[in-house]
Amino acid sequence: MMMFVEIYARKLFENITRKAVKSCSVLLMFLGLGVYGQTGTTQFPYFLSLQEGNSPPPGVFLPGTNNRAKFTNEGLFLTELKQFQFGAILLQDLAFNSNNGIDVSFEFNIYDGDIVGTDGILMFLYDGSIPDKDMHMGATGRSLGYVFSRAGESAKSKRAKGVPGAYLGVGFNISGNFKVKNFGESARINGTDYGWPGGSLQGVSHVTLRGAEMKLPQSDPYQGYRGYPVLKTVSTVSVDKMNRGGAYIMSNGVYKYDFGTQLPEKETFNLRNGAIANSSEDVNYRKAYISLIPHIEGGFKVSVKVQHGKEITTIIDDYHYETSVQYYENAESINGDFSNQDENVEGEQKLFTLDSSVPEIFKIGFAGVTGGRENVHMIRNLRISLPYSAEATDKAFEVCDVSTSTFYSLLNDIAYSGHISNPIGANENIDPYSFSFYNADMTPMVNPYLYEDDCGKWEYNPEDGMISFFPKPLFSLKKAIAKYSIKGKSGGNGEPYGEESYRSNVASITLSSKSCSMPINPSVRTRVNQK
Template sequence: MKINRRTKIYFLLGLVVGLNSTLFYAQYPYSNSGQKGDDFKLIGESSPGLITYTSKGIKLVDGQHQFVGIYLDQLSFTTEKGFILEFEFGLDQGRLEGNKYGDGISVVLFDANEMHPQTGDKGGALGYAHTQRKNGNHTAGFSKGMFGLGLDLYGSYKRTMNYNDEVRNGVGNARENDGNFVVLRGPHNPNNLYEGYPVLFAVNTVQNLNYYLNIDNGKFISTQSGVVGKRFSIRSGREVANPGEEGYRKIRVAFIPGFDEASRKQGFFISVNIVNGSYDSSIVRNFFVPKTGIIKYGEQLANETFPDRRLNIAMPASMKLGFTGGTGAASIRAHIRNIVLVLPFSPVVQDISIPNVIRTRPFVCEPLYSAFGYDTNVFKLFDPPSPSTVFLDFASFRFKILDEATKTYVVNSDPHQLVVPNVGTYSYNVNNGEVTFSPVPNFQGDSHTFYYDIKNKKPAEGVDISTEEYRSTTASVTLSFTDDIPLYRNPPLIVNKGVKKIRED
């Protein structure tokens, strides 16, 4: 589907944009541009210096037979209220084996009590899953791993493997030669380091191939729908692309707490969507995982048996976030950037660009036209909360500025008026959400950007989602100036600044 900011589905698939960050425990929102390695800790890499941090983000892999693992060691986030995670990725270059690149990358969520995490196996295990071997030592999966969401280019992360040097559970009837899957593997087995990590779902982004684990009986079903929207290849062929451009990719993963009527259990509804170019494509919608309970699945063993297993799941109170990747004979170059973590039902704000602003005249804009808030965080599958601008607390609007020395956003001394030397003054109206720009005399600039964030109104009842932890991410508004009076004025164009994002403390 073409991106539509006003639909309910747009939130339920995990939409969040913008920038904010903090490294304190359980504080939201959080963001990291990936341009510096200060907050990341290395778990392992196949060769020294493979992982780099630049203006393009974090480079994970770039050649054959590589593996990597990193995590944010100072970031522990609570799971009680759920969370929404997003990051941009660029996959290009690489070597084909047959007609496929490989293997892929994975975002890993693991128990925050694990102080010294180790990655899973390399190659098709994408650094998250385990591997047994018919001859030689087995390899354990990611330490206390809970979820590993893989961008599986080659297809080995999703499927059952039964070779002398690679034995692993997966989707037994998945077509062997198919790649381009978004795959979620589940928890580790605390009683056996060489089992567990079952495939919960595997959805193809190019073809109509979809596999979902029925956690009650351990069988895979393909009757549920897969991609809704424009189909696409996970590998975009672009190292860096701006939103709306061909080759732009951003993934969003939403864990929304709620009650499942079918199983009569509390848990999390998991949704995944990927922005590809100017399209927002739904990959998975509301796949339910209980907070505590049993996951049934089939385990592939090295002795070629395939027994049924009952895996206990217990969602930890807090988790940490990591990234892994692996390549084999088929390879890829992979960058990730602009990692964002927010609470569900925080206000949604978007970066916008406004063209054809007359540089010599005052100009009034409405940055909140592209934003909306919520009045509850109670999620019901068939009656979700409705987003609306009327739920925004206009008085909580704050101008923010970029501190060039620290490369962070800070709140302006006057939250409702921003004076920019040699540019002009921005004044915010708390009654209607309008911002008036008044240029300095003889202003000659081509463009200027201001930043803001905002909160929800306090609901009349229920959980207070107007607190600071529910504050929105930081959005940008860019005015592009002209001397000419246009015959018509284009509507504001929604954009996202891509790798120019910066962290916020």
């Protein structure tokens, strides 16, 4: 029962407005819902405002000794306005099964300092079986805390391994260097070739996917220094048609470069928003949406969208991250990193096959980095949920003040059917018997089809999805509000929509009174178009 309550309470938390509403319902005060889990995996959806004061929320860990991440009532500041800053968090108590994919969203603000911008923000997934004591971040700077940074033997103190058990890194890279190879005495990293527009910046404002760590034994000197290849990268700004605007890795490990602007011209924008924005009414508002959907051939379909102002633009659309990836280590010394002989002479690139099989359990982390330039990096309002959960919508009706009214309760709600790699959303996919009312304290009703308060009595009929409302005298003075949720139907293999973790958000039905002498039906059952 407690797990059931927590799922819905968290969804309600996200739907509560800050405006007081006069109703017959009790006003609930939510003081913050902490990280929670059961037998090593987390129940969804998960929400963390990152605006709860100056202490890390339960289950949030700050890795490393030079970590500058700062919790505030405004958000989580990953970097200060200084050069060479690094901040990161690991949600170590948040483990989730990878079978059904994941949706991640968060607001971000990158502002002040250099108008060109510096490195950026990273969201990453790693193997949840890695012991917490063994977890650390990758190199800073162009590596964004995810990838390694190798170095020659004479500069071996500059070496830094990548994230252990890394699976996927999503970089919101302001300077553009996260995607580009580098071969130097004290910094070596694989990536796309040089030649991006912008000189030393190498193509600004990119969303970049990097892949998994190469699985090597601890005895191998390159353990932690292999893998993490660039999978796909896309610029969010306008690019001249003669210049590179994106790239992706082909099956042979070679990069294919796309030229010119990669987004519709009217939807181009800079990831660096330049100011803290509190709502989508502000053109500076930025929110990232990252989706991993299981691919029918294995691996995931990865999509990244960014909201800028009111517009939501797809940057990376259904990229197939396969379970095996051919790639080149293309920042190699002629005699390897561990030899003093010609240690800074670049050699031939080497082809590798990366095992990018999906870990059974994922965990998640975030990082922010500045290099030689300065910016503030801040994130907040993190939400993690399962793709294709049922969707309930708030709705309002005007009904009779003194006589019984009946209306269709599932208007505009949808659930999904079909394999999770390509589901279909529709109203008829809702399991009508999954409907549940909630008490004022957000516990589910013992009888999920009945709810009563000072305004009246609600009765739900699972046969047709209709609710009958029997008003009380107080209803003529106040609005009546009831909360409910739904699920999809149980299906076959790859159709998990009937599971509790796929239950919808908690939605509200608001009734206002209308003087009438006869019962009225304020709505008729309506078929909703498929998504």
